[in-house]
Amino acid sequence: MLEKVISIWMFIRTHRIEIQWKKDRDEQRRLEMKHRKEEDDLYRKFQRQREEEERRIKDEIRDEWEKELERLTHRFEREMQMKRKRDDQNVLTLRHQQEKDDLEKNMTLRRDKKKESLTRKMLEHERAATAALVEKQSHEMLELINEKRSEFMQAESLYLEGDGMPLEEVEPYPSVAPAPAPPALSKFQVYNDPVEFSSVDQIAISVAQEDQKSFTDLVRQLVGRCGSDIEKARTIFRWITVKNLNTMSFDDNLRGDTPMGLLRGIKNGTESYHVLFKRLCSYAGLHCVVIKGYSKSAGYQPGVRFEDNRFRNSWNAVYVAGAWRFVQCNWGARHLVNAK
Template sequence: MTTVTSGNSLNNNRSSNNASPASFNLAEEPTPLIASPPLSASLSSSSSLTSSRDRCRRCQQLVYCTERIGPVKDALYHKLCFKCLKCDRQLDFKTYFTNSIDLNDKEIYCQSHVPRSGKGVFSTENIHIQNVMKAPKLNVMQKLDDRHTGIHLDSHSVSIVHAMKAQQMFQQGREKVSAIHKFPALPPDMIRAREEVRRAQKSLEEKQRQEEDQLFMKFRNARELEEKKIEQEVTDEWEKRLQMLTAKYEDDLQRKKDKTIEPELTLRFSKEKAELERNMTLKRDKKREMARKQLMEKEQETTHSLVSKFSKEMITLIQEKELAVLTENGVDDQRATTLLRQPPPPQPPRRRKRDLYQDPSVFEHVDQQAIAVAESEQTSYTELVDQLTYGLLTDLEKSRAIFRWITVKDLNAIDFQNNLAADTPMGLLRGIKYGTETYHTLFMRLCSFAALHCVDVKGHSKSVGYEPGMRIGEGKFTNTWNAVVIDGEWRFVQCNWGARHLVMSKDKKEADIAPPKPTREKIKYQYDEHYFLPDPDDFIL
């Protein structure tokens, strides 16, 4: 344990026998090293160091420096305890609010539940000033009403009153009311239809999850069988070679009549046995690694096929539900059936990326929404995509939200437990734990819940180590990425490289032509805007 002692404490120790240096542990509680103070002084010192100011206001547990938030109104919180008092929504320094009405209230709230001052109420003693208080408001309203004067319509012209008001609003520079409505200001029938689609999605997802659980069970059994097979093969070979080595040792003992060399033969036998054990251990590990890679490739292909089938089922379900809503609302069959259109044939997009958007700042509200969703937990893909696409109307915004969620959520750093239930937040990404689901497979799955057509593409791309004019050999610069339909055109998305990239040295030898093998030390997690909808000539070879 490291002792932290200041210079002043050393001087005080030399001048007084009652003072003593102290060592600090992780809980910041000093432990006396030289002289023990009196019991009353020790209790008062301990109580002062572990006072309520050092404890979380919510759970009353000790707050460590690494997980501390605050002080907020002289109160500390754990990061996970920094939530709204009313709805338990996770907050941060940008989203929390305090009670400005009651200064004695030390709690924190979200924007929806923070106490606000209500409408003023006039008592019977102050009723005489009520008209005086309303005078400025009435004056403003009168000015607004004056702008609409000059038009008088009788009962015979009531049918054109809306058209006349629309012209007035247009002349005054105002937009249509329907154009400035913000989500979720939707009609009740549209909200009910949306909820019906979500319920159907949740039901289909539960059926798909059961089928996926059965597939994971097959994967687990196959891995266990392969592990037993490798263990049995290595054990049989070990016993066979050990038997041969023992027979050779015994034969040497019988042929050598000189008993003085018996310790030498025994020592050589022990060394050869230890060397054999090391070789067999290495051989077993290599077999395990090779079998693991082969099984993982096979499992990824099987999972990809299953997720592709799930995606088609989900998109078909959403389209059928939306078609039923359109038909119920009186939309003609020809227009309604266009909703069930198939994705376009594979071909390069007609427009460039800059034609879709000039600056990533146009997605600021989408990115903030995706980051907020990534900080919370969901138990189903339906719930996750519903939160990601909440209020987003275009395919571009929806694909952007899914892309940013995957790039923000560091899937490789998630610490999965062995006993994961399928309906838990971590169980939602259990495919990442088993290594059967990759970034592009997850992106394709989430796009289907947003009714976006998405596929994965295997080919050669301009990855790290590529130089213009370089000849591409067999198996070099192979990669897998996604293609998603946006505005009737296929667009590329590479979530893996959008979330992280390799860090290379500036000087490269001629012999190092092949791309470097990625390692934990060389991988840097940093968001890259380039890999969201890159143009084909900038991305593929």
């Protein structure tokens, strides 16, 4: 009789959890759709700004070209009037044509350099704007997840206590990001060998071969079977590093409801590994930050000073296993080059 009661209780509890899971998923999807609209608006703004700047450069170069061409033509006509011999006029004509060709080449080079400089400046601005938007959206997603987590734990606590069932003593994941501090436990005290993550790694590799229509579905497939926050972070890390985003080519007609279509920031050059990792962590309810600085990467030689933009890098810190842990997705996904 007791076994039957426990079985019924487990069935009801599992059913309640599934209903709550679907309800939370739907709310998470709605928030994601709101975020996607914000991203669409931002990318459209980027596109308008790029088009406007390109038109401005084109108009500037055209005005310069017309003025310089007018100057050359005026000089040519004046010199032609002074020359009476046909041979001299032929020489002037050839020289004038060569000057026009040189002018066109110079104007083209100037236009290309201006466009290149503009692209770098705008891309830097767009990356900063995208990072700020992801920061805001990640905060909103974490707030939603923390709210639902709190509601579920409170309801579950009352439900279990009402049935006289024991409550598990589990340290809750912090709803507010803890202050930076060195971890109390070393990495080797958390896990001994990466092989311990072989099962969640395989989940990430399998999910990477499938289609998902939203980050919500993607992350839930990744972390649904994870037993700890460190496994959640690991499977997100592994999913990202399976894909070499630096060498991926994106179709201009890419549908938005495909895995690659979701990575619009990568396609537009405004999102990177560390921003994507932060975004996905927020969908899993994990605190994550982006850290900017310098790193001794491939090409660094002993004694080289960190100056200008050389060796600039970014990475993440994610709060798992009771502490902030560093993650470098970019290095995890690439091979060293030009390294002796």
